[in-house]
Amino acid sequence: MLRKAQFAGAILLTGTLFLAGGCGYKTEPVPPDSIVPKAIEDLRYSVSEKGVILNWSFPKETIRGTDLTDIATFDVYRAVVPLKDYCPTCPIPFNEAIQVPGGVVDPEKTRQGTYETSLLRSGHKYFFKVNARTSWWAASPDSNIVSFVWHIPAKAPEGVTAKGVDSSVVVSWQTVTQLMDEEKVSYPLLYQVQRSRDNAGFESIGEPVKATRFVDKSLKNGETFYYKVQSLLMVDGVAVSGGLSGSVAATAIDQTPPAAPTGITAVQTGGGIKIFWDKSQDADVKGYKVYRRSADEKTARVIGDVSGVYSIFEDVNVAADGNYFYSVTAYDKAETPNESEQSREASIRH
Template identity: 55%
Template structure:
């Protein structure tokens, strides 16, 4: 009996030791950072290409994934992938390599989120490049991936020159010189197209429609009196891939209202003790005022004798000529700067 008890006790001790040893073994994993310090992913990664290479830029994240404020960023990790054009696969995983570190810093400068910049000239013609960025608060607190940007590198075309704008009523017509050379001065071999960009009242530039094969465009999605900024970029078709070229200098344009209001109606002239009283029917809301004209019987063209601000529609000619009959007509002025003036109304005279 005693020997059986000892055997059972020894077995129990062995099992307990085995469990304790097994519980102390396992694989180590990276620590999971608290959400209060992990930056939100960057969502505005973009690039600019010139003859020297490519410049990436993006906005510093100012919030964590939990929504708390971020005061600074330790660093940014820039990931790059390079694929030969004959090996590009739209459905394959992008072969990003090890990241390059870009120093971080405070997220706010002059009360605005800072912009980070990364430049590289290590580019090979005939290859497609992919980039993405992560921000870090430490080696173990990294954000998710940014949006991915990609481009094909070849010697780019020069920026379009001679960008010009012609303004009209609710319309801006743009034209520029065709691009015929690359940035090294050699002739373009391939089709060139153009991408217009527009900024409304100084806001961020955004693409204006699709790329164009021509050097002229009429923008009718504008409002009179507002200032718009335009620039145009050249695009080269390189072996079936788009190569972005230079961007022109920005120009501004403000379309103007050139449509006059209709002439006033219901004009009548009545002789009173105070002079000749001229009345007419008030016009619509676009009218800012009226001009009153007088013509003598022997005159061919009327003369301006006064102005009336809307909504009033009455004018008194206190000193009409006494020797001949006077004929009165009215024009309407809209609220444009300078105002558009309507045609003359029908003439009215005293009886």
């Protein structure tokens, strides 16, 4: 009996060890990198009197760099914090995801995802982030986080204009005086200028300004940009994004003339008078204009137009026994050419 009991105990112990060894802690399945989308990096928002609209670009690649063919869904996460309880260093209390349908990824064009909500409460700060999913278990890393304070926002600026000047664009607009519910603005107001090359993806440039004028500097002449202006209502030190104006376009234009030519000399020839000058050192000189006046004329007039590769002109339309005064200007390659001042005069009697 003792041996049977010992044998049974050994079997029981072995079975117990076997069961214990087969019971491991289960973790969430890890999807392969080949199906996990890259993080969305351009999540942005716009606010209107109806609420907020989120926009973002469909990711085109996985985190491994392979092409994606479709996105199953987007997960939109939202957090709401009363402004009086907001803590800049505290974790953001995101709620459960709101699912937005995905779609086919276009390899040629960038598709845009959109989410819109009007469920906003005045005096609260909102946070949003988005993930892209190719399946229920393959989600991208978190997108960038956007945040704003909801208050009845100010209306969009009106009368927005943009004027191109030398290497700059001057953007101007009218003062905003009303909120979107027609009430009068009672908080301080700032304006944020946004810029785009293609009238599509606008980005903020510079810091918000109090004035109704902004100069976009250090631009390349000849390039066209599009501009929008957004009102920002400052509520207890927090910017509440307001209405966004329509877009206007402007092109920075070259308004700087070349330096005036130097070394002007006039020499008699058998057929008339030759005028020589030193070429301008400016890189964008397109040509030169030659001016002449007689002794009894106060204003010189153009008598010749010379290509920028030359620095000589012969005046064959001169009467004998007269005093003549010659000067030269340089002009550049701008669409509307900029002309230099006239050089010093070279005088000669013919």
